[in-house]
Amino acid sequence: MKKSKEIGLDFIIDKLTNSIENVLTGDSFATDISILKSSDLKSLSKKNKWQFNWTEEFEQPERDVYKLTIVNNSTIIQGLISLEVKSDHVYMHLVESAPFNKGKTKVYSGVPGNLVAFACKLSFQRGHEGNVSFLSKTQLVEHYEKTLGAFHFGGRVMIIETKAALKLINKYFQSQ
Amino acid sequence: MKTKKSELDVDFIGGQSALTAAEEKALSDFFKQRKISSSNPSIKQRRRSKRRQKVHS
Numbered sequence: 001m002k003k004s005k006e007i008g009l010d011f012i013i014d015k016l017t018n019s020i021e022n023v024l025t026g027d028s029f030a031t032d033i034s035i036l037k038s039s040d041l042k043s044l045s046k047k048n049k050w051q052f053n054w055t056e057e058f059e060q061p062e063r064d065v066y067k068l069t070i071v072n073n074s075t076i077i078q079g080l081i082s083l084e085v086k087s088d089h090v091y092m093h094l095v096e097s098a099p100f101n102k103g104k105t106k107v108y109s110g111v112p113g114n115l116v117a118f119a120c121k122l123s124f125q126r127g128h129e130g131n132v133s134f135l136s137k138t139q140l141v142e143h144y145e146k147t148l149g150a151f152h153f154g155g156r157v158m159i160i161e162t163k164a165a166l167k168l169i170n171k172y173f174q175s176q
Numbered sequence: 177m178k179t180k181k182s183e184l185d186v187d188f189i190g191g192q193s194a195l196t197a198a199e200e201k202a203l204s205d206f207f208k209q210r211k212i213s214s215s216n217p218s219i220k221q222r223r224r225s226k227r228r229q230k231v232h233s
Contacts (some may be wrong), residue, residue, distance in 0.1 A: 052192055082190075088207035095189040102187040113184040133203055134190050147184040153206065157199055 018117075018172050020070070020078060020110040029070045029108070031078065033118050036065040040077065049099035057082045063093055068115055079111035083119055089131035089159075090123040092116070110172075116148060117172035120165035130165025134158055 019028040036058060044054040058065050060082075068079040078101060082093040097111045120130045135156045136144055144150045149164030160168070195203070 051188060056192065088204065088211070091195070093190055094192060097187050109183065109185075112186055112189060116184065116189070131207065135193075135195070136189070140186065143184075143186070144189075147182055154202065155199065157195075157203065159203075159206075 018114055020068075020108040020114060023106055023109050031114060032069050032071055032074070033066050033115070034069070034074075036067045036080065040067060043077070044080070050096065052094055052096055054080060054082075054096075057094060066115070066118065068111060068118075078108060079115055081115040081119060083122060085122070085126050085128075089128045089133055090119055090126065092119050092132055092134040113147070113168070114172050116160070117168040120160060120168050121173060123165065124169075130160070130162045130169075132160040132165065134160075 019030050021028050036054075038058070041055050041058060044050050046053070054065065057063060063082050063084045065080060065082045067077045068081075069075075069077060077098055079095065079097045081095045084091045084093060095112050095115050097106070100107045101109075101111050116132070119132045123130045123132050133153070134150075136150075136152075136158045138156075141152050141158065144158055145152065148160055149167055150158040150160045151164075153159045
């Protein structure tokens with residue numbers, strides 16, 4: 001029997017409006033973050049150059065997948081994040097920028113930072129003081145320390161604590 | 177003068193492999209400990225004074 005995903009959100013996410021920047025023109029575009037729908041999955045295939053299997057992520061009952069879109073252009077997904085609210089913090093399973101927002105030829109910048117700040121915000125909303133953990137590749141530990149204020153917990157694990165989380169939220173969700 | 181860019185510049189974070197049981201436990205212990213010390217500041221103070229005693233002895 002096919003397992004159907006139950007999205008058991010018991011809180012209302014207020015409209016998260018922020019912006020991402022067009023790398024070429026420098027223009028800013030306001031963005032929304034909302035829960036991914038099953039109808040979105042069709043466009044998120046490896047054939048469409050998404051690196052990870054988002055259907056698998058979507059089907060995990062304990063995880064919630066959110067999409068970042070530009071306001072009034074909700075059909076084009078700019079990036080995705082998969083989160084799990086644990087008993088004491090939020091665990092960030094996966095963040096991926098849309099294929100056209102990757103590498104040197106990316107169209108928009110600010111996508112991953114925006115999504116990580118959202119994870120911190122969710123952690124506060126769930127009473128976990130902004131604490132977020134995630135796995136890092138060894139060579140990116142320093143980059144995450146600098147850009148996210150995360151600390152290296154040990155092995156592959158990194159943690160964003162309250163102070164760093166607040167900084168990220170202030171940076172990416174200034175208007176709220 | 178050129179300023180150093182401190183913007184998060186990665187295409188993805190994390191992966192589809194799960195945390196190991198040891199990682200789960202270490203995280204759980206860490207947050208448990210953190211909660212205890214934040215809800216009971218006297219623990220922190222006791223630790224600090226212990227440290228001070230060591231220095232003076």
